[in-house]
Amino acid sequence: MKTVIIYASVHHGNTKKIVEAIASKNDVAVFDILSKGEINLEEYDCIGIASGIAYGKYYPQMIKFVEENLPGNKKVFFIHTAGSPRENHNSAVKAVAKSGGCECLGTYFCKGFDTYGPFKLIGGIAKGHPDSTEIQGAVDFFDKIVK
Ligand SMILES: Cc1cc2nc3c(=O)[nH]c(=O)nc-3n(C[C@H](O)[C@H](O)[C@H](O)COP(=O)(O)O)c2cc1C
Incomplete structure (x- = not known):
């Protein structure tokens, strides 16, 4: 299955660490949606959507990118x-994927280390995250759902 992970990781590169760990062990393309590059998602069977969270949702740039570029009827994962992560932080992008008939794999x-706003004053929260266990967890997740 030809797979790509598109990502947006602007705060501390937390999400990028996870994406790179998966890519280092698998035949998977990665694409930073905030780079100036271009990508044709039609070429892929399976598309991973990876992002940090702002105000309870994937970064607005990612939501917009998915709305404008995600083809219908693909396999997707998030x-x-x-x-303070919650699974339903992906609700908005998941809704876009589902409305296009995509199959959500997981x-x-x-x-992820967070120094936004008032957290900066206390040295941030979730310092040291993602840690090696969490990064391995992501690699295992990928193995389970995509391989
Ligand atoms: C503008 C902004 C808003 C954020 N809002 C939230 C939030 O609503 N909930 C949360 O748990 N974390 C929030 N965070 C923390 C980030 O989601 C977290 O640090 C994430 O790991 C950043 O990923 P990145 O380094 O890949 O960009 C926010 C961070 C920023 C910069």
Whole structure:
């Protein structure tokens, strides 16, 4: 299955760490949606959507990118990191994918170092995350759902 993970990781590169760990062990393409590059998602059978969380949702740039570029009827999966992660942080992008007839294979989420707003004053929360166990968890998740 030809697979790509598209990602947005702007705060501390937390989500990028996870995406890179998966890519280092698998034949999977990665694409930073905030780069100037271009990608044709039609070429892939399976598309991973990975993002940090802002105000309870995937970054607005990712939501917009998915709305504009995700083809219908693909297999998709979700990865996110957040200061206080919850599975349903992916609700908005998941709704877009489902409305296009995509099949949702699963979601992986874990803590990511967060120094946004008032948390900066206390040195941030979820310091040291994602840690090696969480990164391995993401690799295992990928093995389970995509391989
Ligand atoms: C503008 C902004 C808003 C955020 N809002 C939330 C939030 O609503 N809930 C949460 O748990 N974390 C929130 N965070 C923390 C990030 O989601 C977290 O640090 C994440 O791991 C960042 O991923 P990245 O380094 O890949 O960009 C926010 C961070 C920023 C910069």
